[in-house]
Amino acid sequence: METAGADALKIAVTPADAADVARLLRVTAEASTALTAPVITLSMGDLGLVSRLTGAVFGSALTFATPGDRPSAPGQPPIGLVREARRVLASSR
Numbered sequence: 610m611e612t613a614g615a616d617a618l619k620i621a622v623t624p625a626d627a628a629d630v631a632r633l634l635r636v637t638a639e640a641s642t643a644l645t646a647p648v649i650t651l652s653m654g655d656l657g658l659v660s661r662l663t664g665a666v667f668g669s670a671l672t673f674a675t676p677g678d679r680p681s682a683p684g685q686p687p688i689g690l691v692r693e694a695r696r697v698l699a700s701s702r
């Protein structure tokens with residue numbers, strides 16, 4: 610995607626198990642280090658919540674959250690939860 614001139618590289622996946630989520634986070638860390646364009650990754654569904662809350666630690670430039678109680682995709686958390694997770698994780702680094 611980057612060599613094709615993309616301004617940002619995004620992938621959203623539905624994991625089959627926890628190993629899929631871990632794989633996505635590992636790939637996120639590798640890609641965000643190796644590439645110039647911002648990398649955006651997330652796993653959907655209940656299993657994927659950890660990727661939305663911790664994605665920034667692995668190099669994901671942003672995530673998707675809902676400002677209310679109507680998520681536009683499975684597993685999309687409320688914005689307040691994402692902000693709280695990021696606050697906690699930032700203070701532990």
Ligand SMILES: O=C1C[C@@](O)(C(=O)O)C[C@@H](O)[C@@H]1O
Nearest residue numbers: 621653673674681682683685
């Ligand atoms: O790529 C994504 C992420 C998303 O699928 C989500 O799971 O939050 C929501 C979609 O609208 C958006 O295009």
